[in-house]
Amino acid sequence: MNNYIKSEIYRFNNKKTYRNTVIVLLSLVVLVAMGIVFSNIKYTVKEPLTNIAFFGIVMSQDTIMYIVAVIIADILLGKDIGVIKASINSGITRERIFKDKFKISLISFTVLEVLIIVVSSIIGVVLIGNFNINDFKLYLVSLVNMFPIKISVLAIAHVLGIFGNRFALLFILGIYEFLGAILGAASSLNIIIEKIYSISPKGISDTIKANFAKEEIVFMPKAWIVGIGIFFLVFFLGYSKYKKKDF
Template structure:
């Protein structure tokens, strides 16, 4: 597995798309902070030149983060899957392939996330008006988001390796991470014992996390981790099991 990891790492680092995606993400963070900073300079009454509003773009930007997750996953699960037949023929197990690609893409995704968070806090606390608590609240809100974002990352990884089309992956991501709360609320609203289930869906939790962050009331929530870990376990189990039996052309 170590040798396969090294070869995959070499191929990953040679992907121009990975570096372009990383650079664009960081530049967007700088651009947003710059726009807010100069808007505040031009208009002293500009209400959005605060670090809390700046951070809210990420706390409320789950969809953007999921798109970045897709692009990172695509680095090793896109056209590279065309050579899997050769890899398997050399005796590399399917489990090794599944977990190696996941570990590598996740590692660089998390590295970019850490760099982006550090950059945001640096810009937010130096260029924008800070209330002294926004950076701490930002980190707490990110901890709440983490398991749900990871579950989205794992879902994309599993679906890509199972050769599910990008359009269908997009539909699945919308249903699970954008509309699941509304769908379950409508489905179970007449069932007393289940009419609160929607509150534990990814989109409802992310929305709740944003509201608490903006209201200065954000705290660590176990419910985010229950939902995230449950989703992650399900998609990884299905992914690795199906991939082990999948015919590779």
């Protein structure tokens, strides 16, 4: 591991933003689970809580994960322009800066995803008490299907953030959520709109969640093609512009 990425990891670990984000997000998972369990105890007319219902709620919070992706990407970007200038002056190439910062963000985001899986699985055993291995497999496959879409969000946040753009979150929510919702609402009006919606991040995410609720989830190559496609397009365009940026 080169000295530059070591220094970036050190800077990342010494900022409280990531730790606070992890604590808040995992706390939300626990609180949501406890709220659902206690609600089922209080209102006994409701059906018993199942793994499908609980995992479905955890998995459906993709908007929150988009926000988390922006927060993680922002930790080493934008406001640290002075550090970037110093790195360039010391001989670090723009390519290493651009790629190494993203590597750290990607690793950190993936670790957080794994932590959510572990914590939600423990809750499924401890609080719900009716842990089902088949439901858990469906949950994992669903998360695997959704992962490339989240990575594409991380790439957009990284590219916008490294140029100091303060509106990355609004842009991402506008494209991935607001525009996707409009396409979804209009999909019944025109076959072309329906096709566009079906390959949009929002359409893919909604399909994954709907299939999970019906326990029909299977590996979804389309999600990976779209997510990785967006990632490479954004990453290539971002790097092409960044290597010409005048600091």
